[in-house]
Amino acid sequence: xxxxxxxxxxxxxxxxxxxxxxxxxxxxxxxxxxxxxxxxxxxxxxxxxxxxxxxxxxxxxxxxxxxxxxxxxxxxxxxxxxxxxxxxxxxxxxxxxxxxxxxxxxxxxxxxxxxxxxxxxxxxxxxxxxxxxxxxxxxxxxxxxxxxxxxxxxxxxxxxxxxxxxxxxxxxxxxxxxxxxxxxxxxxxxxxxxxxxxxxxxxxxxxxxxxxxxxxxxxxxxxxxxxxxxxxxxxxxxxxxxxxxxxxxxxxxxxxxxxxxxxxxxxxxxxxxxxxxxxxxxxxxxxxxxxxxxx
Numbered sequence: 001x002x003x004x005x006x007x008x009x010x011x012x013x014x015x016x017x018x019x020x021x022x023x024x025x026x027x028x029x030x031x032x033x034x035x036x037x038x039x040x041x042x043x044x045x046x047x048x049x050x051x052x053x054x055x056x057x058x059x060x061x062x063x064x065x066x067x068x069x070x071x072x073x074x075x076x077x078x079x080x081x082x083x084x085x086x087x088x089x090x091x092x093x094x095x096x097x098x099x100x101x102x103x104x105x106x107x108x109x110x111x112x113x114x115x116x117x118x119x120x121x122x123x124x125x126x127x128x129x130x131x132x133x134x135x136x137x138x139x140x141x142x143x144x145x146x147x148x149x150x151x152x153x154x155x156x157x158x159x160x161x162x163x164x165x166x167x168x169x170x171x172x173x174x175x176x177x178x179x180x181x182x183x184x185x186x187x188x189x190x191x192x193x194x195x196x197x198x199x200x201x202x203x204x205x206x207x208x209x210x211x212x213x214x215x216x217x218x219x220x221x222x223x224x225x226x227x228x229x230x231x232x233x234x235x236x237x238x239x240x241x242x243x244x245x246x247x248x249x250x251x252x253x254x255x256x257x258x259x260x261x262x263x264x265x266x267x268x269x270x271x272x273x274x275x276x277x278x279x280x281x282x283x284x285x286x287x288x289x290x291x292x293x294x295x
Contacts (some may be wrong), residue, residue, distance in 0.1 A: 003065040004090045004161035008081055010058055012088050018044030020082040020105050024272060026094050035074065037283050043081045046094040048074040060246045067093075080104070084134055087166050090158055091132045096203065100154040104132050104201040107287075110265065111191040111235045114140050114289055120235055124187035127173065128177055128218055131203060133159030133170065140168040147182060149175035166178040177221050186230050192213075194237040195285075196278045210239045210282065212247045219254050219290065226294050234290040237269060243294045244268055251290060260292040278283060 016039050021029075029045060036042045036049035048071060054062075059075075062068040067078040078093050082104045091104040102116035108131075115138055121141040127136030130148040132155070140146045140163075148159040148170050172179050178188075192214045197205035207213030215236040222232040238247035248262065266287035273279050 002063050002161040002164055002256065003257060004067070004079065004158070005081075005112075007058065007061040007065060008088050008090055008161075008165040010061065010179070011039060011081055014039060016040070016043065016081065016088075017083040018081060020044070020080065020108075022106055023095065025120045028092070042077050043079070045081060046077065048076050051075060073203075075138050082132075084108065084138065087134075087137065088138075089134055089162050090165065092154075092158075096201070097140055097199065099199065099201055100152050101154045101201060101203055102131050102152065102158045107191060107269075108132070108134050110287060111135055114235050114265070115139060115189060115233065117187075118291060119187070119189075124184060125187045125189065126178065126185050128175075128188060128190040128222070129192045129214075130159050130172070131155050131191070133162045133172065136170055137163060137166060137168050138171055139189070143187070144158045144193035146170040148172040149178065151176045165182070177218055178225050181225070181245070185226060185230060186232065188218075188226065189233045189235075190218050190222075191235045192218055195273060198276075198278075209250070210246060210278070212236075212238060212250065213252075215247060216250045216254075220249055223254055223258065223292070225295060228294050231293045232290070234292075235265075235287070236290075237285050237287045240278065240286050241281050245286065245288065247288065255292060257295050258292045259295060260290065262288065262290050264288050 005200050038049035041047040042049050049079045069076040079090050080093050092101040096103050124145045125143040126147045128149050130150045133148045136148045137145045156172045156174050163170040193204045194206040195204045195211040264286050268284045270285050
């Protein structure tokens with residue numbers, strides 16, 4: 001068994017649970033100082049901890065997973081574990097500054113809520129840009145098959161471990177959008193990065209158009225891949241400039257011959273981005289969902 005999956009199972013057996021907040025909330029909580037006192041501090045808040053705080057088996061599993069860092073006389077977990085209902089997901093520790101960091105946070109919870117509301121059952125499912133695998137794995141028991149696809153090898157490793165951790169059947173594959181997706185697909189879901197990120201981090205940088213380009217590409221390639229009756233459920237966000245969604249015109253051009261629903265889910269996220277010069281003309285960033293079926 002993957003040591004990350006073994007570690008997650010051991011944490012779950014100890015009653016561990018943690019809801020991961022936004023990076024800004026996380027930063028503010030850590031600014032209060034103090035070393036870790038319990039499992040939530042170590043595996044949720046990413047606090048430093050003293051040797052001997054963890055049960056020996058947990059420390060050994062962290063070491064086996066290559067996720068135990070040493071900082072002087074203190075230790076730190078390079079992995080976090082977040083709860084999503086009864087499921088538990090491993091992902092990158094805070095702060096997620098590495099180019100290949102794998103993020104889990106409020107967007108994940110909103111994406112999961114959208115899937116819960118919109119998908120009762122499915123056939124062959126692909127989760128594009130799967131990250132931790134949360135979206136696809138949430139649907140695994142409602143689907144005939146699930147593929148967890150990500151261009152980031154680190155994300156594929158986490159997604160595979162999370163499938164094992166939660167006893168769910170899914171294939172995790174390295175894939176640039178749908179390039180390595182296998183077989184026919186009935187449902188494609190995606191929660192892609194949608195910001196213009198100066199550091200180029202895989203989980204944040206959505207490319208050109210102030211971070212909208214990747215969402216447009218996923219929509220275009222998904223509609224080309226899906227058969228008649230196939231469905232795309234895209235959770236993303238758009239800059240709003242002078243009251244208009246920057247993303248919408250590019251999506252609208254793709255929707256001939258489909259049935260679709262496009263709506264705003266959250267009017268204002270990542271407000272701190274507006275302090276950056278890149279977003280000087282943007283009045284807000286809105287979370288949106290596109291639910292589209294090929295006719």
